[in-house]
Amino acid sequence: MSAGRLSDHEQRVLDEVERALCRDRGLDRRLRTLRLGRCPGLGRPAAYRPRTPTVLLLLTVSVTLLVTGIVTSEPAVIWSFAAVWPVTLFAVFRLLCRWTEG
Structure with a gap:
């Protein structure tokens, strides 16, 4: 055109x-x-309010991938950990912020 x-x-x-x-x-x-999305936090990451079971699940998956990556040195496991770990840290941070709100 x-x-x-x-x-x-x-x-x-x-x-x-x-x-x-x-x-x-x-x-x-x-x-x-x-509205940008139906999922909470999709359009605004600062609005994401994770629940404790979600954060515990993410932590469990992250630690499992970390240990498995150290033991096996498989690139797929290491990359999976690299993908999950930042999400876990963000969820932990948001949960801590939620707990400390007045």
């Missing part, structure tokens, strides 16, 4: 589509209250 101006026909079609979208009140309401 060219980066130049639209033809008269294309401009009329575009104007018509814009008018139809402006009349759609449901779409307007949804766009005004747009």
Whole structure:
């Protein structure tokens, strides 16, 4: 598609589509209250509030991968640990922040 101006026909079609979208009140309401995701923390990581069992599970998986990686020196296990460990640290940090809130 060219980066130049639209033809008269294309401009009329575009104007018509814009008018139809402006009349759609449901779409307007949804766009005004747009949320980025259904999962908590997907759009805003600072809003993530992990629960204690989740953090304990992440810690268990991380320690298991760490020990397995040290014993076997398998690259897949080491990379798995490298992927899980930052998530675990973030979850622990957010849990501690939640516990210390007033």
